[in-house]
Amino acid sequence: MMYESFKLFAGVLSNRTRFDIVMLLMKKEMSVLELCSESAYEQSRVSHNLKCLLNCGFVDVEQHGRRHVYSLNHEMKDLISEIENHIQLYEARLRKCDILREET
Amino acid sequence: MMYESFKLFAGVLSNRTRFDIVMLLMKKEMSVLELCSESAYEQSRVSHNLKCLLNCGFVDVEQHGRRHVYSLNHEMKDLISEIENHIQLYEARLRKCDILREET
DNA sequence: ATATCATATGACGCATTGGTCATTTTTAAT
DNA sequence: ATTAAAAATGACCAATGCGTCATATGATAT
Numbered sequence: 274m275m276y277e278s279f280k281l282f283a284g285v286l287s288n289r290t291r292f293d294i295v296m297l298l299m300k301k302e303m304s305v306l307e308l309c310s311e312s313a314y315e316q317s318r319v320s321h322n323l324k325c326l327l328n329c330g331f332v333d334v335e336q337h338g339r340r341h342v343y344s345l346n347h348e349m350k351d352l353i354s355e356i357e358n359h360i361q362l363y364e365a366r367l368r369k370c371d372i373l374r375e376e377t
Numbered sequence: 378m379m380y381e382s383f384k385l386f387a388g389v390l391s392n393r394t395r396f397d398i399v400m401l402l403m404k405k406e407m408s409v410l411e412l413c414s415e416s417a418y419e420q421s422r423v424s425h426n427l428k429c430l431l432n433c434g435f436v437d438v439e440q441h442g443r444r445h446v447y448s449l450n451h452e453m454k455d456l457i458s459e460i461e462n463h464i465q466l467y468e469a470r471l472r473k474c475d476i477l478r479e480e481t
Numbered sequence: 482a483t484a485t486c487a488t489a490t491g492a493c494g495c496a497t498t499g500g501t502c503a504t505t506t507t508t509a510a511t
Numbered sequence: 512a513t514t515a516a517a518a519a520t521g522a523c524c525a526a527t528g529c530g531t532c533a534t535a536t537g538a539t540a541t
Contacts, residue, residue, distance in 0.1 A: 275461075275464065275465075275468070276393060276396050276397075278464055278467055278468040279390060279391065279396065279460075279464050280391045280392075280393075280396070282387075282464065282467050283386075283387035283388070283390055283391035284387070284391045284498095286383060286387055287383065287384045287387035287388045287391060288384075288498085288499075289380060289384075290499080290500085292380050292383065292384070293380075304517080304518090305517070305518055305519090306516095306517065306518085314500095315500085315501075315502095316517085316518075316519095317500085317501070317502080317503090317518090317519080317520085318499085318500060318501075319518095320518060320519055320520080321499080321500080321519085321520085322499090323518095323519095324519080324520090330470060336508095338508070338509065338517090339507070339508045339509060339516065339517050339518075340517070340518090341517080341518060341519095346470075348470050349470070352463060352466060352467060352470070355463060356383075356460075356463060357379075359456060359459060359460060359463075360379065360382055360383050360386065361379075362456060363382055363386055363456055364379070364382040366434060366450075366452050366453070366456070388528095392528085392529080394529085394530085408487080408488090409487070409488055409489090410486095410487065410488085418530095419530085419531075419532095420487085420488075420489095421488090421489080421490080421530080421531070421532080421533090422529085422530060422531075423488095424488060424489055424490080425489085425490085425529080425530080426529090427488095427489095428489080428490090440538095442487090442538070442539070443486065443487045443488075443537070443538045443539065444487070444488090445487075445488060445489090
């Protein structure tokens with residue numbers, strides 16, 4: 274079981290589009306179009322990936338008129354910011370292994 | 378940059394074969410054949426994935442005669458056991474969302 | 482030197498994933 | 512009721528990832 278949930282978690286976030294969306298939603302809740310303009314990804318792309326995030330419990334939606342406002346699930350928010358810390362550690366370790374290129 | 382390292386980390390572990398190998402190496406260091414028999418994966422499969430794990434800094438090798446003994450990078454070991462804790466949290470959350478099926 | 486054991490590598494094929502385009506659904510405004 | 516705005520969906524295609532099979536490399540023992 275452990276693995277299924279890890280795979281789900283990792284799979285969701287190891288995609289640039291979804292990762293970016295999640296990071297945007299870390300700041301504030303947004304509608305689909307707002308996410309589009311902030312991310313510069315096209316609408317259907319954002320929608321498809323929001324659906325995925327919704328299915329996996331990463332985000333919640335609330336509908337106001339014709340805007341669907343997406344927010345990061347507040348429990349996920351905590352979890353993700355903790356993961357962020359770990360990743361920074363991991364980054365440092367990867368650099369030691371010369372896996373990651375230095376930024377230009 | 379953050380994303381690249383996350384993707385690397387997540388990508389490596391969101392594969393059943395590698396995940397299993399890592400979990401086996403959490404217990405003790407092993408040769409390729411030992412990993413094969415413990416995991417029931419065939420040799421080339423294990424080798425390919427060990428190479429990946431090696432490239433990403435997850436594991437180290439030491440050669441004794443014709444045995445190549447793989448061990449979990451000790452820094453990674455800490456990191457992974459911390460991640461394990463988070464995943465348990467995440468699992469609980471996913472269950473609340475009815476994403477994960479109950480075990481049979 | 483040859484045979485055998487342990488591991489690594491390469492090439493190929495299948496399956497999965499993800500993005501795009503076009504279209505549809507839903508809601509609000511006039 | 513029609514139009515326009517906002518979001519969702521479906522189908523298709525391209526790219527990627529992964530496992531398998533066959534083969535190669537390296538190391539030890541005889």
